[in-house]
Amino acid sequence: MAETAFLLPDPGDSESAPFWAACAKGELRIQRCTECGRWRMPPRPMCPGCRSLDGEWALASGHGTIWSFVVPHPPLLPAYAEVAPYNVILVELKEDPTIRLVGNLVAGAEAKLDDIDPASIEIGEKVRVVFAEVGDIFLPRWVRLDAGGARGQA
Amino acid sequence: MIVGIGQTRFAKGLEDSELSLACQAISAAIDDAGLAPSEIDGLAMFSMEEGREVEVARNVGLGDVTYFSETGYGGGAGCGVVGHAAMAVATGQCRAAVGWRARKRAAKTSRPWAQVSRRIEGHGQWSRPFGLLRPVDEIAMLTRRYMHEFGATRDHLANVALAFRKHANRNPNATMRDKTLTRDQYMEARWISEPLCLFDNCLETDGALAVVVVPAERAKDLPQPPVYVHSFAQAIPVQHQVMTNYFCEDPLIGPSYACARLLWERSEFKPGDVPVAQIYDAFSPLVPLSLEGYGFCRRGEGAAFTENGALEWPDGRLPTNTSGGGMSEAYVHGFNLVLEGVRQMRGVSTSQIEGAECCLVTSGEGVPTSAVLLRR
Numbered sequence: 001m002a003e004t005a006f007l008l009p010d011p012g013d014s015e016s017a018p019f020w021a022a023c024a025k026g027e028l029r030i031q032r033c034t035e036c037g038r039w040r041m042p043p044r045p046m047c048p049g050c051r052s053l054d055g056e057w058a059l060a061s062g063h064g065t066i067w068s069f070v071v072p073h074p075p076l077l078p079a080y081a082e083v084a085p086y087n088v089i090l091v092e093l094k095e096d097p098t099i100r101l102v103g104n105l106v107a108g109a110e111a112k113l114d115d116i117d118p119a120s121i122e123i124g125e126k127v128r129v130v131f132a133e134v135g136d137i138f139l140p141r142w143v144r145l146d147a148g149g150a151r152g153q154a
Numbered sequence: 155m156i157v158g159i160g161q162t163r164f165a166k167g168l169e170d171s172e173l174s175l176a177c178q179a180i181s182a183a184i185d186d187a188g189l190a191p192s193e194i195d196g197l198a199m200f201s202m203e204e205g206r207e208v209e210v211a212r213n214v215g216l217g218d219v220t221y222f223s224e225t226g227y228g229g230g231a232g233c234g235v236v237g238h239a240a241m242a243v244a245t246g247q248c249r250a251a252v253g254w255r256a257r258k259r260a261a262k263t264s265r266p267w268a269q270v271s272r273r274i275e276g277h278g279q280w281s282r283p284f285g286l287l288r289p290v291d292e293i294a295m296l297t298r299r300y301m302h303e304f305g306a307t308r309d310h311l312a313n314v315a316l317a318f319r320k321h322a323n324r325n326p327n328a329t330m331r332d333k334t335l336t337r338d339q340y341m342e343a344r345w346i347s348e349p350l351c352l353f354d355n356c357l358e359t360d361g362a363l364a365v366v367v368v369p370a371e372r373a374k375d376l377p378q379p380p381v382y383v384h385s386f387a388q389a390i391p392v393q394h395q396v397m398t399n400y401f402c403e404d405p406l407i408g409p410s411y412a413c414a415r416l417l418w419e420r421s422e423f424k425p426g427d428v429p430v431a432q433i434y435d436a437f438s439p440l441v442p443l444s445l446e447g448y449g450f451c452r453r454g455e456g457a458a459f460t461e462n463g464a465l466e467w468p469d470g471r472l473p474t475n476t477s478g479g480g481m482s483e484a485y486v487h488g489f490n491l492v493l494e495g496v497r498q499m500r501g502v503s504t505s506q507i508e509g510a511e512c513c514l515v516t517s518g519e520g521v522p523t524s525a526v527l528l529r530r
Contacts, residue, residue, distance in 0.1 A: 004281055006285075007272055008272060008273060008274065009273070009274055009275075009279075010274065010275050011242075013275050024371055037471045041280075042280055047481070061281035067299060067400075067528045068298045069298060070348060070349075071347065072286075072288075072347070073347065073348070076285070076288075083285075084349070085345070088284050088285050088291065088295070089300075090295055095312070098393075098401060100400040100401060100405075102280055102286050102398070102400070103284050104284050104285065111399055123298070123299065123302045135284075139284070139299075141284075
């Protein structure tokens with residue numbers, strides 16, 4: 001599987017760089033307002049709750065719930081077509097259910113993208129984050145809460 | 155008032171440039187309105203338009219242009235363009251405005267997922283790396299959840315696709331005029347992004363369409379039966395994110411809800427008074443979501459609304475996309491829906507709803523959007 005040909009974030013994007021740097025350390029960090037405590041994602045300069053410019057990258061539990069999922073089929077970019085059909089899930093974070101991260105349900109951090117049978121996936125399943133090394137980036141992916149998997153967050 | 159409409163033919167792989175297509179459609183609309191190019195002094199267009207205002211003015215031979223504006227967000231812009239043109243003539247910023255959309259997207263190399271670079275900046279970085287690549291994937295995510303929460307089924311989505319195809323089969327200008335679609339064909343079609351199949355997607359089309367808008371008093375002297383822009387609204391709802399609108403309280407409450415609030419507030423007609431609608435249909439599930447947002451039924455009831463031929467000409471509860479829409483006539487960012495709304499009000503649609511006093515036209519659900527209520 002040519003995972004290095006996946007589309008990857010630009011680690012030089014100043015707004016989001018701390019997110020990807022945390023992923024490389026095995027941590028899911030989400031931007032949070034230091035004035036009012038509101039989580040916000042995607043990251044941005046100002047808190048829409050209190051208009052503060054002061055934010056931090058707070059450690060999240062890494063736990064969430066599958067809100068929905070899709071199974072893409074070609075035509076897709078070549079690297080993705082190779083592993084299609086695969087699943088893409090949308091995970092509601094435990095910290096704030098209005099933050100829903102796009103990801104993939106995998107058997108473990110090192111598992112292939114198409115290892116899980118899409119027919120087995122259900123909305124409402126509890127998942128926790130793992131980090132998969134793809135090229136020069138660590139992408140957050142998700143395993144079933146009761147499943148094993150390297151680099152999982154406590 | 156809309157007093158002129160014009161369009162090019164719809165096809166895959168037209169040779170003309172987008173600018174040329176735009177000029178052809180605008181020129182036809184000016185002729186239909188019975189105006190001279192020199193009388194057009196207002197321009198309203200999609201910000202995604204390739205041909206710019208100055209080029210259009212130079213090609214079509216316009217006089218001094220005193221108003222020009224752009225509306226963003228692709229499929230959400232169509233009714234916004236019409237609304238901006240109407241506001242401009244109503245406030246006297248210009249005396250006659252054209253609004254248009256020209257689009258060449260039928261070539262496979264023009265699809266966005268064939269063009270992206272490997273490094274993703276902006277909001278795409280939160281979805282593209284995980285293989286959520288195309289608009290259809292982004293809307294399929296909402297669709298699965300919608301099915302889960304409200305019991306919508308593929309049969310409901312097929313109701314949408316089949317109704318629009320039937321209308322296209324009656325429309326000589328529709329891309330799918332000669333291609334019928336059965337429920338079996340729908341059910342057996344290949345997946346694009348489960349739970350959406352091929353026939354849940356709009357077409358990819360080359361073509362252009364334009365409208366001419368003038369103040370009511372000017373319309374009296376012109377040849378076509380005038381069509382009023384009775385009400386107009388745009389909306390960017392709270393904490394909205396374009397297409398991947400996953401970071402708000404409820405992603406199934408789309409921009410149409412916020413747009414509908416102002417649209418109906420400014421109209422004597424209410425949803426129950428609307429006999430025909432043109433609803434933005436880049437993907438079939440946007441239709442039930444919009445039916446809910448624009449108040450034709452309650453939240454979660456949009457799928458069931460499509461049952462018993464409700465969207466079909468001539469006797470459905472709300473005949474919708476009577477030219478075939480984006481899924482079966484042409485996909486030109488929804489601007490063909492505006493022209494079909496005008497034809498319904500003129501009484502010249504190929505699937506005419508007899509005696510229709512008004513017609514709702516909506517633009518993209520899932521993006522910053524807009525809508526107009528047209529009336530005779």
